[in-house]
Amino acid sequence: MEEQLKSLYIKRTQKDxxxxxxxxxxxxxxxxxxxxxxxxxxxxxxxxxxxLNWLRTYGNFDWDYQRPYTMEKTPEQRIMELETS
Incomplete structure (x- = not known):
């Protein structure tokens, strides 16, 4: 019986x-x-x-009000965008 339980045991890969x-x-x-x-x-x-989860949980950075990591458009890109619409 004990040998049967050992064969069903799967080692955890997650570390604590x-x-x-x-x-x-x-x-x-x-x-x-x-x-x-x-x-x-x-x-x-x-x-x-x-x-990243630890930084969100234990860190001092306010993740709710962070700026997106997108680059701002150049004036030329904005002009071209306005011309096409």
Missing amino acids: YSLSLKLQIVKEVEFGESLITHCRQKYGIKSHATV
Whole structure:
């Protein structure tokens, strides 16, 4: 019976990170000491999204009022857009 339960066991691939590690990484990224990519490599974190979630949860940046990452249009682009409409 016990052997049958062992064969059904699947090892978890998700890691549980301590709160102190999360806060350390958030601090490093927010103070500009290192980039998210460098922190991932340094601490062995697989996903970029994991660190982003920690920044949203534990960081000081106000994610609700952030500016979009789109570039503003040049005056020439605006003129051409107005001419076509």
